[in-house]
Amino acid sequence: MTHSSPPPVTLWQRLSQASWQRRVVPGLTVIVLMVVLRLLGVFQELEWAALDSFLRWRPAEPTDDRLLIVGITEADIQQVGTYPIPDGVLAALITELQRHDPQVIGLDLFRDLPIQPGSDQLNQLMAESPELFGIEKVLSSAIAPPPALPEARVGFNDFALDDDGFVRRAFLGVFPPPAHPEGPERFRFSFPFVLAEAYLAQDNLYLENGRRHRDNMRFGTAEFWRFRPNDGGYAGADASGVQMLINVRSGPTPFTMVSLSAVLAGEVPPDLISDRVVLIGVTSLGQKDLVNSAAVNTLNPGLVYGVEMHAHITSQILSTVLDDRPQINVWPNPWEYLWIIAWGAIGMLLVGLIARPAWYLLGVGLIGLGLFVSSYVVLWLGGWWLPVMPTLIAFTLNGLVLPGFYLYDQTLRSRIAARQRVIEETYDAIHNGPLQSLALLLKQKEELSPTVQAQLADLNQELRTVYNRLQQESLPAEEQLPLGGGKVIDLRDELHEVLYEVYIATLKRDFPGFATLKFQVVKFEPMQEASLSADDRRALCRLLEEMLCNVGKHAIEAKRLTIACYATETDNIIRVADNGKGQPLPDTAPTPTTGGRGTQQAQALAQRLGGTYEREFTPTGTHCELRWPTQRPRPRWWPRSRS
Known part of the structure; x- marks a missing residue:
């Protein structure tokens, strides 16, 4: 049996299938801005000129x-x-x-x-x-x-x-x-x-x-x-x-x-x-x-x-x-603003209704022209002065300008992804060619002089460093998480993989609490992360880093460290525990109710995610845990994303 590959998805199709959140929030911002500007009288002269x-x-x-x-x-x-x-x-x-x-x-x-x-x-x-x-x-x-x-x-x-x-x-x-x-x-x-x-x-x-x-x-x-x-x-x-x-x-x-x-x-x-x-x-x-x-x-x-x-x-x-010649009539103010809001919403909806960009531009142009002409006809025949200019601006911004930004964003993301693929393909070619040859040479150390061995080792490291640098530079700034030692993590990776990278990088830091560790229990499993933004993911990484640094700085004679990042049917969990003798952390004693800066940041993150943060200090160790629901609650009116 043969399987045909699905046709490639165009940028316009990606845009029309984009999540409601990405379309509604900017669109509503435009509509609210139009309403506020009209209330402030910014459109007065435009509306007078139209009249x-x-x-x-x-x-x-x-x-x-x-x-x-x-x-x-x-x-x-x-x-x-x-x-x-x-x-x-x-x-x-x-x-x-x-x-x-x-x-x-x-x-x-x-x-x-x-x-x-x-x-x-x-x-x-x-x-x-x-x-x-x-x-x-x-x-x-x-x-x-x-x-x-x-x-x-x-x-x-x-x-x-x-x-x-x-x-x-x-x-x-x-x-x-x-x-x-x-x-x-x-x-x-x-x-x-x-x-x-x-x-x-x-x-x-x-x-x-x-x-x-x-x-x-x-x-x-x-x-x-x-x-x-x-x-x-x-x-x-x-x-x-x-x-x-x-x-x-x-x-x-x-x-x-x-x-x-x-x-x-x-x-x-x-x-x-x-x-x-x-x-x-x-x-x-x-x-x-x-x-x-x-x-x-x-x-x-x-x-x-x-x-x-x-x-x-x-x-x-x-x-x-x-x-019985018509006077100049106007709608009550609530009707006028509902009219502006409705046309701004129509501009938001058009992206998902018209499949082809060429037809879309024509459709937006014809609808905008129809709005303008119909406003003129209504004034001519019935004397009704409608708010044509703010309505037309709201419709045009949501119908043309915002999709333009969306398309630019999609294009930029596609180019970054293409660049990333080129980097990875280039590295694969180097890895499967020159680096393999270098690896064979390095295995034959006894046949090489110490100077040549050192030069080959340096060459091997330089090639890998070039790849890592290119990979890091290709990441958008909002998708990067810099760690110590020049390490940069790609926040677009799976959350449990990103958290594992944070764990590895943090444990390499020179803290006295890490030197006494003899045994580590590590559990990193896939988590439910669909509703997390880049800022949420960055905050989770920083929280795990803070938990581990507290162990390194404050745990006394800790032998065992337990790190668990996983998901249950209802919750995502990040847990760090040690068995050190322990001492109160500097930020706990002054404010036992709210904690210090680190605790306050963790509690704020938990509240943002709709979860809880707990830190328990005992003579036999310290236990820190962040827990938040796998599905964050939404308002009933919030539209669901298209699948």
């Missing part, structure tokens, strides 16, 4: 026919001949707009002080026009509203700025800070909010408290979720007042925009004004009435006119109430 990009990439929406922007352009300023625009020009503009029955007129210009000529006409219009609204500034460097406007027709035009200076949130209302000239008692509504509120009143839709949460604002069935400090990609943001995330209107022409001079000249069709919300503001780059936003498609990337951003916010409120 801006997703909003900017959406297909163009229809121009909102409820709004009209009357922009004061640089050409208008040149034509008027002065800036700020005089009150008389604004009065003429408002009068011309009123001829076509706009629903609401919002003046996004500060008029706390009169700008002659024409202040009387403007003040009269403000007092007598219920559809006319103005602005104030309440949050920083307060600016009073136009004195002719009643409080109900004034809204503040402050923007909520993120740490990068960009606008992604809008105020709906706020209490002024304590330093405000009128004090912090009266709640103020924002300029876009009062414009939208006045427009919605024509449909008998009025402001109410939220049904799902009383802190929310509501018109009819449309409820505006109040922004919280850790919503979406934010971490500890200032959520004072009532804020919402801005869902800007996509496309190159979200609103119709005309110039001041075009309105005064009667060039604007009446249907662009009638029954609309008309916003009047500066649209000249030279006047710096700008805000930063990367979500809006503009001719000047990242820059949006202040009046245009107010239009986006007003449009969002109206479209949410009247058209």
Whole structure:
């Protein structure tokens, strides 16, 4: 009967079959790191950039026919001949707009002080026009509203700025800070909010408290979720007042925009004004009435006119109430972190699911792309802002980077093993050739001169020393255990063999207790060592060395030494006993409960292995024993290794 050899196992197969412990611990470390970094706000700017990009990439929406922007352009300023625009020009503009029955007129210009000529006409219009609204500034460097406007027709035009200076949130209302000239008692509504509120009143839709949460604002069935400090990609943001995330209107022409001079000249069709919300503001780059936003498609990337951003916010409120247009929604924080953890776990699992490296790379790339695209689609269609960047990073690290480290480790181990094989094969060739010849020559000592005999003996020793040195240098540092006399032990060998090497090397040391020994009872048998790490094995070797050194240094007239390293059905055992007269070891007397440094280290090792350490001192000898279970207990949730 013939037996075929099994096919060679590739590095990728070794990786995919690697123990769960080797994959889970680094993978969980990555996931925990992602969660902690997100809690600390490290990913804020990445998540903001993703939100801006997703909003900017959406297909163009229809121009909102409820709004009209009357922009004061640089050409208008040149034509008027002065800036700020005089009150008389604004009065003429408002009068011309009123001829076509706009629903609401919002003046996004500060008029706390009169700008002659024409202040009387403007003040009269403000007092007598219920559809006319103005602005104030309440949050920083307060600016009073136009004195002719009643409080109900004034809204503040402050923007909520993120740490990068960009606008992604809008105020709906706020209490002024304590330093405000009128004090912090009266709640103020924002300029876009009062414009939208006045427009919605024509449909008998009025402001109410939220049904799902009383802190929310509501018109009819449309409820505006109040922004919280850790919503979406934010971490500890200032959520004072009532804020919402801005869902800007996509496309190159979200609103119709005309110039001041075009309105005064009667060039604007009446249907662009009638029954609309008309916003009047500066649209000249030279006047710096700008805000930063990367979500809006503009001719000047990242820059949006202040009046245009107010239009986006007003449009969002109206479209949410009247058209059921999605707001920017976020998951509760626990759901977001479960999402990150789940995708990090998927990255860990892929190694065991995809057999070929080429397919694996393609699979990781496609899944990562799918995650990114699906996050975009969910925002586009449903308004849900998912934590895409930390999720993608966790998935990529666990799906690509960690397997790369694993493969590097496997490759390094394979190369070390190959080098070790070359060394052993080389030594075998030397041993079976030149060393055998040397051995024959050394047996013929009587036929050789003393000088030649010495040279041959030195040559024999040098050849063996070269082999030992090469063998030791090929070992990884974490797998080495240096002993006295330049001896280095390979911790990857069977545990009982490694312990035997420690015993042999230690007994060669020049200790008085070893000189009196006449009889040694030695037992080294295979032990259950599958669950031991390299550090555990090193600690066991050092413990045996310490036990033997204590015999050599402290046993008096000991004749017999017993060393036993073996396994029972339930326990691994390392035992050292002597029959010397004995004396208390230096580290036992001061602290009989805990022992000295050596005892404490032994007890710590026993606790780590889930076992016990005992040292018994009697007039007829000393007995030391370490015992630990052959199968170390694991938590129930810990996955088993693949066989």
